[in-house]
Amino acid sequence: xxxxxxxxxxxxxxxxxxxxxxxxxxxxxxxxxxxxxxxxxxxxxxxxxxxxxxxxxxxxxxxxxxxxxxxxxxxxxxxxxxxxxxxxxxxxxxxxxxxxxxxxxxxxxxxxxxxxxxxxxxxxxxxxxxxxxxxxxxxxxxxxxxxxxxxxxxxxxxxxxxxxxxxxxxxxxxxxxxxxxxxxxxxxxxxxxxxxxxxxxxxxxxxxxxxxxxxxxxxxxxxxxxxxxxxxxxxxxxxxxxxxxxxxxxxxxxxxxxxxxxxxxxxxxxxxxxxxxxxxxxxxxxxxxxxxxxxxxxxxxxxxxxxxxxxxxxxxxxxxxxxxxxxxxxxxxxxxxxxxxxxxxxxxxxxxxxxxxxxxxxxxxxxxxxxxxxxxxxxxxxxxxxxxxxxxxxxxxxxxxxxxxxxxxxxxxxxxxxxxxxxxxxxxxxxxxxxxxxxxxxxxxxxxxxxxxxxxxxxxxxxxxxxxxxxxxxxxxxxxxxxxxxxxxxxxxxxxxxxxxxxxxxxxxxxxxxxxxxxxxxxxxxxxxxxxxxxxxxxxxxxxxxxxxxxxxxxxxxxxxxxxxxxxxxxxxxxxxxxxxxxxxxxxxxxxxxxxxxxxxxxxxxxxxxxxxxxxxxxxxxxxxxxxxxxxxxxxxxxxxxxxxxxxxxxxxxxxxxxxxxxxxxxxxxxxxxxxx
Numbered sequence: 001x002x003x004x005x006x007x008x009x010x011x012x013x014x015x016x017x018x019x020x021x022x023x024x025x026x027x028x029x030x031x032x033x034x035x036x037x038x039x040x041x042x043x044x045x046x047x048x049x050x051x052x053x054x055x056x057x058x059x060x061x062x063x064x065x066x067x068x069x070x071x072x073x074x075x076x077x078x079x080x081x082x083x084x085x086x087x088x089x090x091x092x093x094x095x096x097x098x099x100x101x102x103x104x105x106x107x108x109x110x111x112x113x114x115x116x117x118x119x120x121x122x123x124x125x126x127x128x129x130x131x132x133x134x135x136x137x138x139x140x141x142x143x144x145x146x147x148x149x150x151x152x153x154x155x156x157x158x159x160x161x162x163x164x165x166x167x168x169x170x171x172x173x174x175x176x177x178x179x180x181x182x183x184x185x186x187x188x189x190x191x192x193x194x195x196x197x198x199x200x201x202x203x204x205x206x207x208x209x210x211x212x213x214x215x216x217x218x219x220x221x222x223x224x225x226x227x228x229x230x231x232x233x234x235x236x237x238x239x240x241x242x243x244x245x246x247x248x249x250x251x252x253x254x255x256x257x258x259x260x261x262x263x264x265x266x267x268x269x270x271x272x273x274x275x276x277x278x279x280x281x282x283x284x285x286x287x288x289x290x291x292x293x294x295x296x297x298x299x300x301x302x303x304x305x306x307x308x309x310x311x312x313x314x315x316x317x318x319x320x321x322x323x324x325x326x327x328x329x330x331x332x333x334x335x336x337x338x339x340x341x342x343x344x345x346x347x348x349x350x351x352x353x354x355x356x357x358x359x360x361x362x363x364x365x366x367x368x369x370x371x372x373x374x375x376x377x378x379x380x381x382x383x384x385x386x387x388x389x390x391x392x393x394x395x396x397x398x399x400x401x402x403x404x405x406x407x408x409x410x411x412x413x414x415x416x417x418x419x420x421x422x423x424x425x426x427x428x429x430x431x432x433x434x435x436x437x438x439x440x441x442x443x444x445x446x447x448x449x450x451x452x453x454x455x456x457x458x459x460x461x462x463x464x465x466x467x468x469x470x471x472x473x474x475x476x477x478x479x480x481x482x483x484x485x486x487x488x489x490x491x492x493x494x495x496x497x498x499x500x501x502x503x504x505x506x507x508x509x510x511x512x513x514x515x516x517x518x519x520x521x522x523x524x525x526x527x528x529x530x531x532x533x534x535x536x537x538x539x540x541x542x543x544x545x546x547x548x549x550x551x552x553x554x555x556x557x558x559x560x561x562x563x564x565x566x567x568x569x570x571x572x573x574x575x576x577x578x579x580x581x582x583x584x585x586x587x588x589x590x591x592x593x594x595x596x597x598x599x600x601x602x603x604x605x606x607x608x609x610x611x612x613x614x615x616x617x618x619x620x621x622x623x624x625x626x627x628x629x630x631x632x633x634x635x636x637x638x639x640x641x642x643x644x645x646x647x648x649x650x651x652x653x654x655x656x657x658x659x660x661x662x663x664x665x666x667x668x669x670x671x672x673x674x675x676x677x
Contacts, residue, residue, distance in 0.1 A: 001196065002188035005129045012131040019131050022138040023055050029145050039103055040148050043094060043112060047141060050119045053081075054134065058126045066203050074206045075217075081123055082211055084116075085299045095120060097302050097358040107155060110360050114306045115144070115162040127209020128189060140164050159309065167310040171322025172329075179330040182288040183337055185258050190287035194268045195275060200224055208265055213293040218400040219266030222407070226269065230414060235273040237418050237478060238393055239281070242341060244475030245391030249602055256338035256389060258284040264345045265292045267397070274341075288340065293401075294348070297505075301353035303360075304540075311366045320376050327384055339390035346576045347402030350507035355533050362545075371545040374632055387596045395478040396576045405569050412565040416579070419480055419561065421473040428483050428558055429606050430669040432469040434657045435483065436460060438649035441554065443585055445497060446645035446662070453494030453515065453587075455487045455554045458613035468613040470593070471604045472555075481559030481582040486592040489518025489550055489617045496587055496637065500573055501580075503635055506541045507573065511637070513589070518616065520548045520589065542589075542635065549631055550618045553588035556647065556659065557581055563641055564676035572640070581636045585647060585660075590633030592619055641677055 005012075012019075026048050033045035057077075066074060084093040094100050094116040101109030118137060125133045144161045151157070181187050190208070197204035202220055205212050223231070246253050259278055263271055275285050294300065327334065362370060397413055400406045435441065438457055445451035460466045473480040496513045503511075510526040520543070525534045543549055559582035566572050566583060580586075594602075594614035602611045622629035641663040649657040658666050665673045 002186075002192050004127075004189050007187070008128065008130055008132070012129070015132045015135045019135040019138065022135060022142060023052070025142055026051050026138060029142070040152070043103070043116070044141075044145050044148065046094065047116060047119055048145075051138060051141065054119075054122060054126055058129060058131075058134070061126060061129075061209075063207070066206050067201075069203075071203055074203060075212065078206055078212050082120070082295050084120060085296045087296055087298075090296055090299060095299060097360070098356050101358040106358065110306075110358055111155070111159055111162060111309060113358075114303065114309060114360070117303055117306075118165055123209045123211075125209075127207065137165060163310040166307070167315060167318075169318050171318055172325040175322050175326030176329050179326050179334070183258070183260060183286050183330065184333045185284040185286050185336070187286070190263075190290050191275070191285050194263075194271050194287075197268070199268055199272070204268075205265060208290055208292075210265070210290070211292050211295055212265065213295075215293045215399050215401055216264075216266035219264075220268065222400070222410070223267060223269035228273075231270055231273050233418055234270055234395075234414065235277050238274055238341060238395055239277045241395070241475050241478050242339065242391050242393040244473070245339065245393065248475050248605070249388070249391075249597065249600060251389060251391065253338060256336055257282060258286055258333075258336040258338060260337055260340045261285065261287045262289045262340065262342040263287060263291070264343055264399075265290055266399070267343060267345075270343075270397075283338065284336070286337075291345070293399075297351040298353055301359075302356060305360045305362050307370070308360045308362045308366055311362065311369055313369065316369050316373050319373055320380075323377050324380055327380055331384060334384040337385045337390065339392045341392065342394045344394060344396035344576050344578055345399045346396055346579075347399040347406070347574055349401075350502045350573045351505075352507050352509075352527055355528070355536070367545045371632075374545075375627070375630065378630075378632055379626075382596060388600045392476055393478065394476070394578055396578045398574075402569075402571060402574055409565065409569055409571065412561075412569075413579075416479045416559060416562045416565065419559070421475075421480060424480050424558060425471055425473050425606050427670055427673060428471045428473070428481075429604070430667050431556060431558070431659060431665075432467060432471055432483050432604070434659060434667055435469050435485075435556075435649050436463060436467050437651050437657060439652045440491065440650050442646070442648045442650060443639070444645040445639065445643050447643050449499065449639065449643035450495055450497040450512065451639055451643070453496055454492065455551075456489070456491030456518075457485065458488055460612065465609055466612045467604055467607075467609040468611070470602070470611055471606060477578065479559050479562060479579060479582055481562070482555045482557045482586075484553055484555035484593060485613045486594060486616050486619075487518065487551055487554045487613075492518040492551055496639070498637055498639060499643070501637060502573055502575075503542060503577065503637065506537075508538075508542070511538075511542075513637075515551060518550050518618075520550075546631055546633065549589040549633060549635075550616065551587055552590050552592045552616070552618075552631075552634060553636070554585070555581065555588075555636075556585050557583050557638065558665075558670075558673055559583060560641070560673045560676040567642075577636045577638070580638045584639050584641045584644065586636045586638040588634050588636045590631045590635055592616060593634070595619065595630055595634075596622075598622070 030048040033041040083089055084095045090096050092099055094113055097110045097113040100113035104112055147158055147161055193207045205216060398409045402409055441455040443453050458468050468485045469483045472482045493515055498511050501508050501511055508525050512524050513520050514522040523538050527537055528534050562579050563583040566575060598614045619629055644660055644663050647660040664677055
């Protein structure tokens with residue numbers, strides 16, 4: 001068994017004495033500030049109490065502690081760490097920039113809210129007994145206290161103290177441990193919980209050291225009683241889809257044998273069977289991340305741009321240098337990574353965040369710095385884990401948040417995630433054969449949907465051996481069911497309108513994007529009464545960090561069974577893009593699906609035709625101007641079948657081939673898809 005305390009023993013020993021002394025100092029601060037009546041000292045008193053609670057909890061936390069207490073005690077103890085940001089407490093919490101601004105002022109309040117938040121999500125460090133990380137925060141807190149107590153007070157001085165946790169010069173150690181925890185097969189903190197815990201004793205949930213809600217508990221209980229043969233079928237489908245990704249891209253699996261997982265707490269009964277299959281096929285397992293329910297969406301929206309406090313050119317340099325150094329130090333483990341498997345979950349109500357004056361914002365220069373950091377880190381990482389040598393798989397299942405029909409919806413999702421590849425591959429090919437005759441595609445909406453857009457296609461030089469469209473079955477993306485291409489930007493014009501869509505965790509009402517030569521020229525939505533608020537909402541969330549985005553993908557989804565489930569249970573606003581994109585034509589803004597794999601040959605399995613539409617006018621810049629070739633964004637936006645007037649493939653000779661009319665497939669050989677429509 002992996003011993004996380006031993007793993008960090010050397011780092012912890014270096015600071016142990018100073019850490020204990022910092023706790024003594026903070027206990028003294030807590031006593032001194034308890035009845036001060038001063039707004040600043042009262043604020044620091046609240047933080048000092050959190051630090052002391054953290055210290056005491058870490059001391060006793062172990063498997064023995066967890067299994068010597070009953071479930072309800074552990075749940076109450078877990079939830080108390082997050083009291084400040086529960087919806088019913090958030091309005092009066094320092095974690096809320098609006099409240100913090102009311103207590104202090106409009107300048108100081110957001111800074112103090114940012115700093116307070118640094119002490120709210122440290123439970124994973126507690127669970128892993130990373131004393132050196134806890135001590136780092138303690139030192140900064142003590143420095144902030146000493147300054148406020150003795151100097152009271154220059155905003156810029158206290159800001160420079162409070163941002164130290166993020167603005168430190170050498171970030172190598174932080175990135176180094178991030179890579180070790182996420183990619184080293186010998187770091188088994190999460191994998192051991194999944195593989196060796198008795199999953200019928202739900203106290204195992206508290207080993208993760210993160211928020212546990214009723215959703216994780218209900219999910220775990222449900223899967224305890226789910227048929228084992230179906231759990232194994234899910235595991236097999238995911239494994240096969242992952243392997244299919246290698247086959248589709250002509251990649252060998254003999255060099256890279258470590259699979260990286262992103263998982264959800266509560267679904268461990270799926271993962272244990274999935275791990276078994278990978279082990280049997282000589283792969284190793286790492287868990288990059290483990291996700292839980294979102295406590296308060298508004299909290300995360302309020303703090304989305306806290307980085308404006310420290311984001312500058314020096315921060316860019318420090319971050320990229322630290323990231324680069326850590327990559328070198330972890331080169332041996334990174335060269336074994338064969339790809340990632342990501343389990344999505346869905347079911348929560350879409351959240352429409354409140355725009356607050358108190359929320360911090362990035363200025364234009366900082367937006368560019370943010371984009372540059374992200375782009376540079378992706379570029380550096382891909383040198384060690386190149387996309388043309390790896391696969392991936394994404395799959396999604398509902399959680400009990402979806403409502404009273406959870407069990408039925410889970411069963412329907414199981415069915416759509418395990419459909420017959422061969423059957424849909426043949427139907428998809430009928431559609432591709434028609435689309436490959438076209439030079440443009442015209443999509444028009446109905447039922448008050450204002451979509452009216454022309455998609456410009458790549459010209460095939462040798463139609464007998466080439467295709468523009470990928471025949472996508474359950475390989476990499478689950479569920480199966482789409483044909484997709486990278487459109488030409490020049491000549492792609494018109495309006496895309498979706499009435500209600502949940503994109504990248506945010507809800508959009510009446511979203512309209514107007515394209516000119518493949519780029520978004522205008523945009524609007526109706527989330528807020530004020531037009532400017534709607535424009536800002538799209539810019540800050542859908543387009544960020546860009547002013548515009550190209551159309552990177554056009555596809556037609558063919559999984560009408562998924563559409564039937566959506567309509568039957570009225571869950572369109574709760575489904576993830578992964579499923580929604582299979583339920584009609586979809587349009588991805590940002591990069592193409594072939595990012596950084598454009599030069600590697602790819603073929604449709606059914607007829608061995610080579611996919612040639614892998615570049616557009618943006619991505620081709622990789623040959624002359626790599627810094628501007630990619631957006632590092634890919635967001636799918638789907639038009640439901642019932643909002644389609646027609647989809648027409650139009651040839652150079654202006655001959656029309658109708659693919660969908662009045663929301664139904666019309667090509668001979670595709671009518672079976674209409675059974676569920």
